Amino acid sequence: MVPRILISSPSSSGGKTTVVCALSMVVRQRFPGARVAVIKAGPDFIDPMFHSLSAHVTGNIDIFFSGADGARTVFESDTRGCSLAIVEGSMGYFDGVSGGIGASAFEVAAALDSPVILVFDVKGRSLSLCAEILGFMKFRPSARIAGIILNRCSRSRYALLSEMIRKECGVGCLGFLEEDEGFSVGSRHLGLMTPETVPGIGGKMELLAARASETLDIDGILRAASFSGAPVECAPMRAEPGREKVRIAVARDDAFCFYYRENLDMLRAAGAGISFFSPLADEEVPEGCSALYIGGGYPELFFSRLADNSRSSSSVRRFCGSGAPVFAECGGFLYLQMLGILGGSFRNEGKPVRFGYIELEALEDSFLMEKGGRIKAHEFHYFDTSENGSSFRAVKGDGRSWMCVQVSSPSNAPRCRGGERNIVAGFPHLYFPSNPAVAERFVDAALVFESMRGLSCAGCSSCAGCSSCAGCSSCRKGGCPHEK
Structure with missing residues (x-):
């Protein structure tokens, strides 16, 4: 499989999509020959619209819909020929179907054998953040957490928090994003607003990339993605388009x-x-x-x-x-x-x-x-x-x-x-x-x-004025031409 990293967080609205788009754009800018895929885990329709503004390839994988084998098949098909795949998890890292862990981002990471970076919103937080990070690292064996990104974090706070997290949790921070209305995107009742409805979305994305290039540890993130493990065998690729009928x-x-x-x-x-x-x-x-x-x-x-x-x-x-x-x-x-x-x-x-x-x-x-x-x-x-x-x-x-x-x-x-x-x-x-x-x-x-197109109408007793006939058994004119 392609080098890959999964971005998740403790909950929805934690900044995952912002981090994913920022990372994708910065990698493309820093490595012009790189081909980047961004894949959404779960049934979300809106996030991939934003991903398409930053990546060469976008798509969805979903373990509930297709199982682990099917998810790997779609992933390998979509990322074939790419240099890096960034997977965005849905909801919180362990949040699955009906209050369980099934089809969660955790299970997606296991299916893809992918390392994980967790995004934490740290506004107004300090040492209690370490307790939460440790909880995520120890909640399940093989949590695959390779690093932390701090969202809504100032540069001065990052210096303090990253060192604290390293000492208390034994995991490194891989950068931060500051809070900036210049690249924020509003929400509405089904989630984020679609890109077409966000005024100045192109400028917002450019500003996001510029800020992220200064604050994300791109080299550290790519090193984590390179240690994804051995390729996973996949089922055959998806069917090609058939002859148009x-x-x-x-x-x-x-x-x-x-x-x-x-x-x-x-x-x-x-x-x-x-x-x-x-x-x-x-x-x-x-x-x-x-x-x-x-x-x-x-x-x-x-x-x-x-x-x-x-x-x-x-x-x-x-x-x-x-x-x-x-x-x-x-x-x-x-x-x-x-x-x-x-x-x-x-x-x-x-x-x-x-x-x-x-x-x-x-x-x-x-x-x-x-x-x-x-x-x-x-x-x-x-x-x-x-x-x-x-x-x-x-x-x-x-x-x-x-x-x-x-x-x-x-x-x-x-x-x-x-x-x-x-x-x-x-x-x-x-x-x-x-x-x-x-x-x-x-x-x-x-x-x-x-x-049925082109068949002349013989006068059906329930005729609605259609232009052709598919064969009505109660034709008033001695039998439908389609049935002869």
Whole structure:
């Protein structure tokens, strides 16, 4: 494996993303020929957007979704040809699923055999900091802690604290970052603001790199990364894109920006071409597409604008009403309710409604899954709706469960052409690699819809004015041409 280091902290909002971006930029500046990868451990969508401003390669790995072997496979694939990989842990170092250690940054470090640097926010702290550091070093065997970085620390305080930590804890400090509003990034209800919404983000990143080049021990960090141990054997690399058989439209802009890259990779591997479009820019669903995928993001920040974009909203309504397969998750689910395509009213609860890893069980057949099928997923949202759906059951690791996901269709969808119940939509973000058949079924459903294009309509008793016919058994004109 590539030389690697994992950056973690005692909790969320400890400065991990800031340190990771700073380290990545300084390494690139100091070693122009180096190729740096930054990988997020866990299901976070926003942190990788910031990583992309500082690294050559970005991605996610997730032990809950793919297991240790799968995480190593993705890591090796993403970092192939890189000089250094920086992994950012999620939440606190030992924080895992349902109050345990499973899928924690600690387990990611073990899976990658990676040394760890812990970031501590030291504002207002002194000797008690050493007690916390010692607790992390001794809480589990093989904690792999190779060093400490102090966040929100002045130069004079660093001289005092670093020596104190070395004497009391037996571990060295590898630099510090001062508190500076010049490179701070605000937060909102789902975490950090996205880079596109931060005024002057380019200047902030440049200032961060300049400050970090003076205060981080880059040589010490790289020495730690070089002692990662022997390479770990990995499973085969991820599938390459297959021969394109059909095209799927994917909404992507500031309102709809939360997608697992592996989901899109698996759709491509199953034979789908991807056509992106922006509802926020009032773009229509691209022509020639036979399915629609609307991911999560921040549509609630743009409701008025999205509602005013009549060209795009009319296009999405027509597409959903055509009978084509449509999959919408989280923000995309709210968007379909906002457009009146699906029933339900939504509201901001002002706090996380459902948060964390889940496993979904299909309680009925749909174009994505057969009844009884299972897939891993993640939820994190402040909005809730009166119609969450009951086609799937979500189960957390501690046994708690709830009904979710609508399998439905708009009132104008034809019951022929596969249009009955052609929409699968809900709050969970599905991770396709945990059930590869889901991506294949999505593409197959698009192919079925595509195969019906151009067939003349014979006059179905439940006709909704569609332009072609998929074969209705109750045709009033003596039999459907598709069935002959």
